[in-house]
Amino acid sequence: MTHKWWQSAVVYQIYPMSFQDSNQDGIGDLPGITSRLDYLQKLGVDVIWLNPIYRSPDQDNGYDIADYRAINPKYGTMTDFDALLAATHAHGMKLLMDLVVNHTSAQHKWFQESQKSKDNPYADYYIWRDPVDGHEPNNWRSAFSGPAWTYVPARGQYYLHLFAPGQPDLNWENPKVREEVFNIERFWLDKGVDGFRMDVINLIAKPAGLPDVPGTPTAGTTLNFVADGKRLNEFLRQMNAEVLSHYDVMTVGEMPGSTPEDAIKYTGLNSHELNMVFQFQHVNLSPNPDVRIGKWYDQPVKLTDLKVALNRWQKALDGKGWNSLYWNNHDQPRAVSRFSNDDPEYRVRAAKMLATTLHMMQGTPYIYEGEEIGMTNAHFTRLDQYEDLESINIYHEMVDHRKLVDGPTMLKYMANISRDNARTPMQWTDGENAGFTKGNPWYALNANYPAINVKQALADRTSVFYHYQKLIQLRHETDLIKYGTFEELDPADNQVYAYRRHYQGQTLLVISNFTDQTVTRDYQQREAGQLLISNYRDDRGTQLRPYESKCYLFN
Ligand code: TEU
Numbered sequence: 206m207t208h209k210w211w212q213s214a215v216v217y218q219i220y221p222m223s224f225q226d227s228n229q230d231g232i233g234d235l236p237g238i239t240s241r242l243d244y245l246q247k248l249g250v251d252v253i254w255l256n257p258i259y260r261s262p263d264q265d266n267g268y269d270i271a272d273y274r275a276i277n278p279k280y281g282t283m284t285d286f287d288a289l290l291a292a293t294h295a296h297g298m299k300l301l302m303d304l305v306v307n308h309t310s311a312q313h314k315w316f317q318e319s320q321k322s323k324d325n326p327y328a329d330y331y332i333w334r335d336p337v338d339g340h341e342p343n344n345w346r347s348a349f350s351g352p353a354w355t356y357v358p359a360r361g362q363y364y365l366h367l368f369a370p371g372q373p374d375l376n377w378e379n380p381k382v383r384e385e386v387f388n389i390e391r392f393w394l395d396k397g398v399d400g401f402r403m404d405v406i407n408l409i410a411k412p413a414g415l416p417d418v419p420g421t422p423t424a425g426t427t428l429n430f431v432a433d434g435k436r437l438n439e440f441l442r443q444m445n446a447e448v449l450s451h452y453d454v455m456t457v458g459e460m461p462g463s464t465p466e467d468a469i470k471y472t473g474l475n476s477h478e479l480n481m482v483f484q485f486q487h488v489n490l491s492p493n494p495d496v497r498i499g500k501w502y503d504q505p506v507k508l509t510d511l512k513v514a515l516n517r518w519q520k521a522l523d524g525k526g527w528n529s530l531y532w533n534n535h536d537q538p539r540a541v542s543r544f545s546n547d548d549p550e551y552r553v554r555a556a557k558m559l560a561t562t563l564h565m566m567q568g569t570p571y572i573y574e575g576e577e578i579g580m581t582n583a584h585f586t587r588l589d590q591y592e593d594l595e596s597i598n599i600y601h602e603m604v605d606h607r608k609l610v611d612g613p614t615m616l617k618y619m620a621n622i623s624r625d626n627a628r629t630p631m632q633w634t635d636g637e638n639a640g641f642t643k644g645n646p647w648y649a650l651n652a653n654y655p656a657i658n659v660k661q662a663l664a665d666r667t668s669v670f671y672h673y674q675k676l677i678q679l680r681h682e683t684d685l686i687k688y689g690t691f692e693e694l695d696p697a698d699n700q701v702y703a704y705r706r707h708y709q710g711q712t713l714l715v716i717s718n719f720t721d722q723t724v725t726r727d728y729q730q731r732e733a734g735q736l737l738i739s740n741y742r743d744d745r746g747t748q749l750r751p752y753e754s755k756c757y758l759f760n
């Protein structure tokens with residue numbers, strides 16, 4: 206098996222709205238991103254993934270697309286996009302677009318037409334059903350609260366939306382819809398983009414007959430029930446045959462609920478569909494014990510559970526598929542706050558510890574903007590500080606309507622798990638609005654920007670930034686880090702995460718202390734191992750100080 210370029214790549218995810226404003230309207234934009242390419246090049250990443258930048262009413266921050274071939278004016282123009290793409294390539298990097306084709310915006314012209322009647326050219330572009338006994342055709346729940354169906358009097362029918370009512374699901378059973386999607390892909394690939402991150406791509410093939418979810422469904426059980434429908438393989442294979450295989454691209458499919466077996470089916474090294482998936486196992490580890498409340502909870506993840514999840518994917522995909530490696534993204538809280546410790550006393554070491562633990566695994570690492578300087582959760586305390594529709598809707602559902610949680614408790618859950626933790630603007634400097642904008646920022650800055658920012662990180666040789674830079678450099682230089690097989694060590698240890706990697710007679714040993722205590726572990730790290738990277742100045746052998754993480758090479 207010859208290796209592909211994306212197997213040695215490190216990806217940097219940009220949330221355009223919150224990255225860098227260039228025209229002082231308070232919103233991040235494309236020229237802003239272009240102005241920061243030198244910074245990304247210094248970090249050493251190979252690929253940039255942009256969250257959606259297409260024309261959109263932004264009910265779900267761009268995941269509701271109204272025109273797949275137009276740039277959202279708040280981000281700039283198509284000329285700005287072409288300039289960003291050219292500059293990215295000139296910096297030796299590649300660019301991935303976010304492709305959201307499970308659903309469109311309700312403002313897309315297809316839906317505007319589709320909703321008018323049962324016999325217009327777009328009538329079957331979406332999933333329409335007659336009422337059953339005067340109500341919704343089945344019991345599916347929307348991921349963003351309420352039923353997954355909305356009634357349209359003009360058609361006398363309901364349409365399906367697994368997400369918000371403003372995000373109607375496309376009907377992939379219709380070959381015309383598939384052709385439209387393939388043409389959109391060609392449009393961007395012909396411009397020279399280097400691939401796609403495909404939003405909830407395992408939801409496109411719905412189960413035949415759209416049966417009820419057994420029992421009382423929640424948003425989460427609805428998505429799991431719908432995921433990985435029978436025709437998914439067929440749709441993805443057709444997309445690959447007709448479009449993707451004609452370009453040298455990288456594709457990553459977001460697949461909530463998928464198992465390693467699914468991943469091998471859709472992204473196996475010998476399959477002709479996608480290159481890798483974003484699996485959700487390790488980010489779904491601390492759900493509320495009351496299943497009705499879903500992910501809304503405030504208890505930390507147990508290290509042993511985290512190891513079960515990540516080790517399972519490392520072992521299962523080895524030689525068969527390819528992992529994506531991520532701690533966080535625009536839908537998840539900040540890694541250092543969630544999986545370790547963002548207390549100022551420990552934050553820098555903890556962020557480096559997490560980075561080493563993930564970046565030494567097999568797969569393609571993804572860094573979410575700000576992760577490389579150890580940005581933290583926002584620690585909001587009031588509902589009016591939230592912007593995300595998922596967070597705001599769930600508060601009203603849980604507190605006001607269903608009364609399952611009281612207000613202050615719900616706010617604690619949101620501070621722990623809300624997507625908005627990841628969406629505060631990038632912290633560039635300790636100056637006005639952290640250097641994100643001179644205008645009025647669309648979203649509040651995290652109050653800790655005077656201490657946590659890029660300017661500080663670049664000036665401090667011991668910063669989280671330089672640790673990431675080193676990890677990326679080590680990956681680029683070392684086949685063992687890229688391709689080595691994974692050996693799990695002591696899965697029942699709830700304090701230390703350790704593993705080995707093996708490749709062509711070489712061994713890598715990674716040992717990370719996930720606690721704020723000093724502990725002792727003996728993995729014969731002293732014997733002839735060369736210390737590749739660590740987050741303490743000196744090496745004390747078997748002794749592991751709070752959040753100490755080290756990685757040795759044995760030749
Ligand atoms: O997310 C899909 C998804 O399943 C979840 O992570 C979702 O964000 C939600 O938090 C479940 O609790 C993708 C996008 O990444 C997300 O930003 C979009 O809102 C969503 O699809 C709809 O397009």
Ligand code: CA
Binds near residue numbers: 227228233234
């Ligand atoms: Ca702007």
